[in-house]
Amino acid sequence: xxxxxxxxxxxxxxxxxxxxxxxxxxxxxxxxxxxxxxxxxxxxxxxxxxxxxxxxxxxxxxxxxxxxxxxxxxxxxxxxxxxxxxxxxxxxxxxxxxxxxxxxxxxxxxxxxxxxxxxxxxxxxxxxxxxxxxxxxxxxxxxxxxxxxxxxxxxxxxxxxxxxxxxxxxxxxxxxxxxxxxxxxxxxxxxxxxxxxxxxxxxxxxxxxxxxxxxxxxxxxxxxxxxxxxxxxxxxxxxxxxxxxxxxxxxxxxxxxxxxxxxxxxxxxxxxxxxxxxxxxxxxxxxxxxxxxxxxxxxxxxxxxxxxxxxxxxxxxxxxxxxxxxxxxxxxxxxxxxxxxxxxxxxxxxxxxxxxxxxxxxxxxxxxxxxxxxxxxxxxxxxxxxxxxxxxxxxxxxxxxx
Amino acid sequence: xxxxxxxxxxxxxxxxxxxxxxxxxxxxxxxxxxxxxxxxxxxxxxxxxxxxxxxxxxxxxxxxxxxxxxxxxxxxxxxxxxxxxxxxxxxxxxxxxxxxxxxxxxxxxxxxxxxxxxxxxxxxxxxxxxxxxxxxxxxxxxxxxxxxxxxxxxxxxxxxxxxxxxxxxxxxxxxxxxxxxxxxxxxxxxxxxxxxxxxxxxxxxxxxxxxxxxxxxxxxxxxxxxxxxxxxxxxxxxxxxxxxxxxxxxxxxxxxxxxxxxxxxxxxxxxxxxxxxxxxxxxxxxxxxxxxxxxxxxxxxxxxxxxxxxxxxxxxxxxxxxxxxxxxxxxxxxxxxxxxxxxxxxxxxxxxxxxxxxxxxxxxxxxxxxxxxxxxxxxxxxxxxxxxxxxxxx
Numbered sequence: 070x071x072x073x074x075x076x077x078x079x080x081x082x083x084x085x086x087x088x089x090x091x092x093x094x095x096x097x098x099x100x101x102x103x104x105x106x107x108x109x110x111x112x113x114x115x116x117x118x119x120x121x122x123x124x125x126x127x128x129x130x131x132x133x134x135x136x137x138x139x140x141x142x143x144x145x146x147x148x149x150x151x152x153x154x155x156x157x158x159x160x161x162x163x164x165x166x167x168x169x170x171x172x173x174x175x176x177x178x179x180x181x182x183x184x185x186x187x188x189x190x191x192x193x194x195x196x197x198x199x200x201x202x203x204x205x206x207x208x209x210x211x212x213x214x215x216x217x218x219x220x221x222x223x224x225x226x227x228x229x230x231x232x233x234x235x236x237x238x239x240x241x242x243x244x245x246x247x248x249x250x251x252x253x254x255x256x257x258x259x260x261x262x263x264x265x266x267x268x269x270x271x272x273x274x275x276x277x278x279x280x281x282x283x284x285x286x287x288x289x290x291x292x293x294x295x296x297x298x299x300x301x302x303x304x305x306x307x308x309x310x311x312x313x314x315x316x317x318x319x320x321x322x323x324x325x326x327x328x329x330x331x332x333x334x335x336x337x338x339x340x341x342x343x344x345x346x347x348x349x350x351x352x353x354x355x356x357x358x359x360x361x362x363x364x365x366x367x368x369x370x371x372x373x374x375x376x377x378x379x380x381x382x383x384x385x386x387x388x389x390x391x392x393x394x395x396x397x398x399x400x401x402x403x404x405x406x407x408x409x410x411x412x413x414x415x416x417x418x419x420x421x422x423x424x425x426x427x428x429x430x431x432x433x434x435x436x437x438x439x440x441x442x443x444x445x446x447x448x449x450x451x452x453x454x455x456x457x458x459x460x461x462x463x464x465x466x467x468x469x470x471x
Numbered sequence: 472x473x474x475x476x477x478x479x480x481x482x483x484x485x486x487x488x489x490x491x492x493x494x495x496x497x498x499x500x501x502x503x504x505x506x507x508x509x510x511x512x513x514x515x516x517x518x519x520x521x522x523x524x525x526x527x528x529x530x531x532x533x534x535x536x537x538x539x540x541x542x543x544x545x546x547x548x549x550x551x552x553x554x555x556x557x558x559x560x561x562x563x564x565x566x567x568x569x570x571x572x573x574x575x576x577x578x579x580x581x582x583x584x585x586x587x588x589x590x591x592x593x594x595x596x597x598x599x600x601x602x603x604x605x606x607x608x609x610x611x612x613x614x615x616x617x618x619x620x621x622x623x624x625x626x627x628x629x630x631x632x633x634x635x636x637x638x639x640x641x642x643x644x645x646x647x648x649x650x651x652x653x654x655x656x657x658x659x660x661x662x663x664x665x666x667x668x669x670x671x672x673x674x675x676x677x678x679x680x681x682x683x684x685x686x687x688x689x690x691x692x693x694x695x696x697x698x699x700x701x702x703x704x705x706x707x708x709x710x711x712x713x714x715x716x717x718x719x720x721x722x723x724x725x726x727x728x729x730x731x732x733x734x735x736x737x738x739x740x741x742x743x744x745x746x747x748x749x750x751x752x753x754x755x756x757x758x759x760x761x762x763x764x765x766x767x768x769x770x771x772x773x774x775x776x777x778x779x780x781x782x783x784x785x786x787x788x789x790x791x792x793x794x795x796x797x798x799x800x801x802x803x804x805x806x807x808x809x810x811x812x813x814x815x816x817x818x819x820x821x822x823x824x825x826x827x828x829x830x831x832x833x834x835x836x837x838x839x840x841x842x843x844x845x846x847x848x849x850x851x852x853x854x855x856x857x858x859x860x861x862x863x864x865x
Contacts, residue, residue, distance in 0.1 A: 087506045090647045090707050099636045099652075103643050110642075137732035140505030140771065337753070351473060380733050380752030383472060383500070387728065399723050401716070402731065427683065 077116075079109035079148055081141045088135035088145050093404035094128055097423040101128045104135035108145040115152055122156035128420075129153075130408035131281055132374035146378075147326045154285050154327065164202040165282040168410040171274045175213070175246030182213035205418035209453045211247045211445075218249035222256075222268055229256070232265030236345070237302040239295075239311040239320070242274045243445035254467035255312050255342055261470055262346065262355045269298035269309070275319040278410050280327055292324050296332060303338045312342045312463055314443040315409070318375040343443065343462050344384040350391065360471040363394040368465060369437035371428065371451065372402040373444030385443055385462045392469045398435050403428050407450035422454065429454045441465055474500040474728070476862055477748065477756045479735050479784065480764030480772070482507030484833025484851035486718040488762055490550055491859030493725035500728045500758075502735055502750060508770055508834075512711030513703045514585045514678055515568035515578035516551075516558070517841075518544060518849035529790065529838040531854050532846070534815050540853065547852040548580055554717035555685070557583040571703050573612030577845050582710050584688045586675060586700035588620070596623035598669040600676050603630040604638040607646055607705035608677035629665045631658050646704045647712065650682035659687060663694035673698040679709050730754065738785045740821065745785070745829045760862050763787075763811065763819065763831040764855065772835035773810060780809040782835065787819040787826065788812050790837035803843045810837030817858050830858040 075081060082105065089095050089103035101107075107126050114121035126149055133146040167174060178185045188194050195206040218240050222229075229235075236259060244252040256266045273295055276288035299309050299320070311317045320339050324330045349355050368389060372382040382402070389397050406424030411417050432440055432455045440451055440459045448459040460468075476492050478485045481503025492499045519532065523540065526533050532540065544562040551558055558580035560566050567575040567588035575588045591597075597617060601610040610626050617624045633652040637644045652658050666674050678701035681687035692699050703710070719729060733750035738761075740746070747757045765772030765784065774783045782789055788811070795806040811831045813819055819829045832854035834841065841847030 085510070086643075086645055086707055087510055089643060089645065090510070090712060091506070095643070095648070096651055099633060099648070100639070102640050106640065106643055138506050140507075142734070347472070377731060380730060380750065380754060383728050383730050383754070387472065401720065 077112075078144050079112040082109035082143045083141050085140065087138050087140065088143075091134045091138040093132060093134065093406065093424040094130055094420065098128065098420055101125065104129070104145045104149065108135070108148040109143055112148050112152065115156065119156050122152060124157070124159065126153055127157065127159070130374075130404065130411050132404050132408055133378040134374055134404060137377050144326065150280070150327050154280075157283065159283065161283040164204060164414070165284070167202065168204075168413055169278040169282040169284050171242040171246070171278060175242055176217075178213040179215065179217050179246050182215045186212045199415060203415040204413050205415045207418060208413050209449070211243070211449050213246055214249050216249075218245045218252040219268060221249055221253070222266075225256075226267075229265040229267060232260065232263060234264045235267055235307055236264050237269050237307040237309045238266045239269060239272060239299075239309055239316060239339070241311060241313040241316040241445075243313060248445070251312060251461050251464055254461070254464045257467045257470070258346060258357075258463060261357055262349055267307070269295075270301055271298050275316040276328075277315055277319045277323065280319075280323065281409060281411070285328065289328050289330060292328055292330050295320065296324070296330065296335065299335050299339065303335055308345065309335075309339050310342050310345045311339070312443070312461060313445060314341060314373050314376040314379065314381075315446070317341045318379050321379070341379070341381055341384065341443070343388050344381050346463075346466070347384045347388045350388075357466075358471040359393050359469050361393075363469045365394050365396065366438045366465075367396045367398065367436065368439050368441050369398045369400050369432055369435040369457075370462075371400050371405065371432075371440055371442040371447060373442050373447045374404050374408070376443050377402055385441070389441065389462055389465065392466060394469050395465065398437060400428065400431050400435065405447045405450045407446045409446050412450060421450075425450055425454055432457055439465070472500070472754060472756050474498050474756065474758045476760045476762060477502060477758040478762040478764055479748070480507075480762075480766060480770070480833065481505075481729070481731070482715075482764065482766055482770060482833065482851070483509055483718075483848060484855040485762070485764035486715070486722055487547065487550055487852050488764060488832055488855035488859050489722045489727050490553075490718065490725060491546075491856055492862060493722060493727040495859065495863045497863070498726070499722075500730060500756060501722065502730045502733050502748070502756070504734050504771060505732065507715055508766060509711040509715040510708055511706040512708045512714070513568060513570060513576075514582045514708065514710040515576070516547070516580040516848040516852070517576065517578040517845040518562070518565065520577050520845040527838065529812070531817075531836045531839055531850050534813075534817065535853060535857055539857070543853045543856045544579065544849070546856050550718075550721075551580070551714075554714075554721045556714055556717055559583050559587070569613060569616060569702050571607070571612075571705050572609060573616040575616065579849075584680070584699070584701055585678060585710070586702050590700070591617060591622060592620050594622050594673050596625070596671045597673040597675055598625045598627055598671045600666070600669070600674055601626070601628040602634055602649060602677065603628050604634065604641065604644050605649060605677065606641070606644065608702075613675070613702055625669075625671060627669065629662065631661055633658060645707060646677065646679045646709050647682060647707055649677075650679040650709045653680060653687055654683050659690050660694065663691050666691060666695035666697050666699065669697065673700065675699075676701050677704045678702060679704065682709060682713070735784050740785060740826060740829075743821065743824050744827050748784070760828045760830065760865070762858055762862075763829060763835055764833045765835050767810060767834040770834060775806075780806065782811050782819075785819070785821070785826075785829065787821050787829065787831075788823065803840055807840045807842060808838060811835050812837055816861050817854060830862065832858045
């Protein structure tokens with residue numbers, strides 16, 4: 070836990086401005102005040118009255134890079150997001166509803182995914198979407214899967230229950246509705262390590278998109294559902310493991326810091342896939358059998374913002390280094406610009422692409438075969454903006470096994 | 472997680488030590504809390520004002536013999552050049568750099584393109600070009616220094632459309648924001664044309680050239696046809712940030728791993744040997760050797776209360792002095808010399824006993840006064856190189 074010297078965390082700020090140096094928005098948009106002013110500086114004023122709240126704060130991506138940069142443990146990103154939750158009078162509209170309700174949209178889309186994918190791929194349709202919803206027409210939507218990951222896992226329940234050791238998997242919306250093969254790769258690796266994979270009794274979207282789009286009450290309800298399932302899993306002695314860095318970060322940190330929901334009792338039991346697997350491989354007596362004939366690939370690892378904030382990029386990096394067929398390059402850690410649903414919004418598109426520009430160039434110059442990252446929205450952004458395909462470290466690991 | 476060596480810290484000393492170990496073939500992790508004091512750096516590497524032989528016995532430099540000391544200083548410059556940081560000056564002959572308030576301080580290497588006092592003397596006349604609304608650069612102070620040298624100095628200032636926009640948030644009109652604006656080709660061209668209209672052959676700017684690009688200074692010189700030099704601004708230091716980034720890149724390219732945003736919460740010492748450390752992000756690290764490069768008070772490596780100055784992670788032994796403060800503000804302040812004590816191999820002590828695998832380097836060390844001696848960067852780099860050598864020789 071970070072050090073707390075004062076009841077008001079913002080008072081720990083020494084005004085060194087290091088956070089502003091690393092703010093991806095301040096770097097490209099001179100109209101954004103930057104994290105120091107938007108966070109700790111103005112918080113002092115907001116304590117006096119709500120009229121000091123500035124709509125300018127909605128430019129914040131919630132990437133939390135300011136918090137990683139801060140040498141004084143100020144939770145700058147949390148201060149800004151909490152202020153938005155508390156004071157913003159802007160009401161979310163249809164666009165926010167559609168972007169934030171991943172479960173609802175995903176459930177429908179996976180039923181008719183060929184139609185949805187084909188339609189959203191059409192340029193005229195994207196222009197209509199822009200006209201009606203203010204979602205930028207240049208933004209490419211992630212494809213929906215035909216049928217959900219949960220549906221696929223139902224058929225494998227018996228097979229997975231046969232393993233003596235078990236984990237509970239928090240798959241997240243992306244694996245469930247868009248990329249079930251990533252979930253299957255996770256199951257493959259865990260099975261190879263002697264673990265069966267089961268799902269939580271009830272899993273809702275972690276709520277990250279609800280929080281950033283202004284649906285805080287709904288986010289709180291979903292958080293309670295998830296925490297109930299996680300507690301049940303914990304009572305059964307199961308670790309809860311997630312492949313998505315942002316889901317993990319939301320469950321572990323944002324629930325408490327932004328939604329003010331107590332999760333101390335389960336926080337340590339929620340783990341990230343790469344960390345769980347790396348620890349098993351290095352602490353335990355389990356081993357993975359790598360395929361000696363696996364083709365050699367050059368992988369460039371991109372550190373997603375919330376992965377950086379959790380402090381766990383080292384696990385992905387070290388895990389990838391363990392794979393004999395992988396040559397790894399670590400890209401300089403920086404934001405890709407999409408920040409979940411932020412980059413979908415028409416007014417943010419230019420900022421989003423300007424932020425990612427340096428990363429896109431670094432990726433092209435790296436000469437890699439694949440980019441790897443733990444975050445699904447970074448994947449969408451990088452695949453849309455570069456020539457490279459993006460794989461989750463777990464997918465690369467699964468592909469390299471015998 | 473297991474590494475050969477774990478370095479606690481993310482500043483100049485930690486990075487130099489990490490680079491030396493990583494290129495020596497070790498598997499190294501660097502655990503950094505936030506960004507480092509390189510963000511407050513001048514752009515020059517100081518070594519020592521005066522003579523090394525006159526230093527006290529507990530000074531970190533006294534643990535290094537003269538030949539090694541010289542070799543380490545050369546290694547320091549070599550590391551910078553590997554990182555793509557070009558410097559002027561030499562180990563054998565010191566020169567002086569100009570501080571943001573117009574002072575002159577001794578050093579052995581200065582970032583290429585920055586003004587040194589020795590070079591300033593060779594100019595007959597210069598234009599000192601400030602930026603409107605940029606409050607972290609004081610042309611009047613610098614002009615006075617130049618005038619004292621007999622250099623004819625003209626003061627002027629400029630603004631560009633983007634710097635005018637930045638002034639809407641006056642407190643955020645900082646060096647990095649200006650440097651980012653000057654990374655853009657249209658702004659480089661606009662500034663070059665302003666510079667070319669200056670009447671003198673030499674133009675001096677605040678050190679805000681090239682944040683993402685490395686060619687801004689050369690481009691401005693070519694486009695304007697003038698000699699351009701820069702002088703350090705108040706923090707954040709553009710040159711310092713670029714240096715930190717470049718050193719991080721080299722460290723990572725040699726296979727090192729950086730854990731960013733981690734505060735080390737506790738260390739486990741058994742039988743005078745560090746077994747493991749645990750960070751604020753629930754990461755436990757084990758290693759053969761550990762290096763304490765946590766900095767002094769500002770970096771958080773040292774803590775102080777009414778009774779004593781302590782080391783913040785392991786509580787290893789520190790120099791103590793009952794007289795911590797001198798009433799004369801500009802005199803040598805005794806507290807500056809407080810810090811971690813080590814044996815001759817830079818290993819720390821716990822209740823007088825050597826901790827076999829815990830080394831210390833950089834500003835966390837006691838026995839030196841970086842401000843009075845002008846030894847801050849030198850101690851950081853030289854002790855880091857010495858610690859790396861000792862670990863590699865184990």
